[in-house]
Amino acid sequence: MTAKRNTPQKGIILDTLCRMRSHPTAGELYEEIHRLHPSISRSTVYRVLGQMEEDGLVMRVCLMGSDDRFDGNVIRHNHIRCRRCGAVADIPWVEVAHPCDTAGYEVTGYTVEYTGLCPACRKAQAKQIG
Numbered sequence: 001m002t003a004k005r006n007t008p009q010k011g012i013i014l015d016t017l018c019r020m021r022s023h024p025t026a027g028e029l030y031e032e033i034h035r036l037h038p039s040i041s042r043s044t045v046y047r048v049l050g051q052m053e054e055d056g057l058v059m060r061v062c063l064m065g066s067d068d069r070f071d072g073n074v075i076r077h078n079h080i081r082c083r084r085c086g087a088v089a090d091i092p093w094v095e096v097a098h099p100c101d102t103a104g105y106e107v108t109g110y111t112v113e114y115t116g117l118c119p120a121c122r123k124a125q126a127k128q129i130g
């Protein structure tokens with residue numbers, strides 16, 4: 001008995017996360033799930049999210065100045081965050097060279113976070129400037 005039970009809740013939570021392209025926080029994901037499936041509790045969403053993260057089905061995204069967010073896209077990619085509205089989008093992965101001086105540290109990983117203005121905010125700004 002090594003097969004993991006694929007509970008219906010797990011399917012609903014994963015589907016909802018994959019459908020939301022916004023990289024929701026656990027709380028935001030719960031709100032959306034609760035709207036459609038009021039019987040699924042907050043603790044179930046948090047517990048199942050943790051399990052799915054361990055199983056590599058979802059990715060936890062840590063961005064500066066934001067609660068941890070979750071991503072149903074587990075193919076390696078980078079993120080760009082709008083510095084005006086906080087929206088997060090997927091962008092293709094680009095390999096970054098390690099610096100030649102790592103201050104005596106062994107490098108085990110790195111995080112690249114691009115910031116900018118999302119299309120909606122660029123439009124709003126263009127309107128303001130006229």
Ligand SMILES: [Zn+2]
Pocket residue numbers: 082083084085086087117118119120121122
């Ligand atoms: Zn924006």
Ligand SMILES: [Zn+2]
Pocket residue numbers: 023071073077078079089090
């Ligand atoms: Zn992503």
